[in-house]
Amino acid sequence: MSRQTRFDISVVGELNLDLVLYGLPGRMDLDREHLASNLSITLGSSSAIFAHNFALLGNRVAFHSAIGEDPFGEMCLARLAESGMDLSAVRRFPGKQTGLTVILPQPEKRFILTYPGVMAEMRFEDLDIALILEARHLHLSSYFLQQALRPRVPDLFHIAKDAGLSTSLDTNDDPDDRWERDVLDVLPWVDVLLPNEREACRLAGVDDSLLALEFLAKKVPVVIMKRGEKGAIARRGCELVEASSPKIAAVDTIGAGDSFDAGFLHQFIRGAKIEECLKYGNLTGALSTTRSGGTEAFRDAVHRETFLSQ
Secondary structure, rough: OOOOOOOOEEEEEEOOOEEEEEOOOOOOOOOOOOOOOEEEEEEEOOHHHHHHHHHOOOOEEEEEEEEEEHHHHHHHHHHHOOOOOOOOOEEEOOOOOOOEEEEEEOOEEEEEEEEEEHHOOHHHHOOOOHHHHOOEEEEOOHHHHHHHHHHHHHHHHHHHHHHHOOEEEEEOOOOOOOOOHHHHHHHHHHOEEEEEHHHHHHOOOOOHHHHHHHHHOOOEEEEEEEEEOOEHHHEEEEEEEEEOOOOOOOOOOHHHHHHHHHHHHHHOOOOHHHHHHHHHHHHHHHHHHHOOOOOOOOHHHHHHHHHHHH
């Protein structure tokens, strides 16, 4: 018998804006002024992009995060509120600043500069555990950015599993590139792990992505490795499933991985086959790339529904 819950998912993670400057030269010299051709100020952070897009796929979302006492935080909340999610568990830290990420896209990759702000100060004690447990599923993003919460993340996932929630983790990058092994302490209570190729290799401590999948699949029931334009691979035990991405002209890849997570988990919590979860994740990831920023393609309801129905 399934649990009766208020929410489909509780999302725990960071919250900040993205300032994206387009059209900058590939090489920038110090003490020279470089002109961008365009800019975008939009909702940022892996957790918030995921939660926003997951909500607009038709899910009930409770978001657990923190903001400072500043206009950036209020702008984040206003944008998230448009998706219809529950924001009652977002904590305000008096006298503190909300984080900000500055993104400088280049022809193939991008520079990502982040001021963490309060995302590094939110603790386990700041979370509304009772509200988190009113969901079917728990998702956490950006493990390495959650500096104050990080020591208790295994406890959070253990509590969720004991309460009957399914769980997922997208570690995202480690800005220090240290990939300390405490992250492995969380994995016994993770149902779905969602790294990209580089992250999978760094988590496993190997250079070969298939070996990384094999290592991680011994610790987590379902491992999804995102590969951008090459699609995604799922490893469940000894079973390996691949799915290709739709071929489209990408405008911007910011948030594509988080949007993939939203599509994959949208199907996963409904009991869909792994093949269908991968297919839908690739579709929502591709949708994200059709507009600048990680959420703009989802905010346009007509565009979103037309794209997903084709």
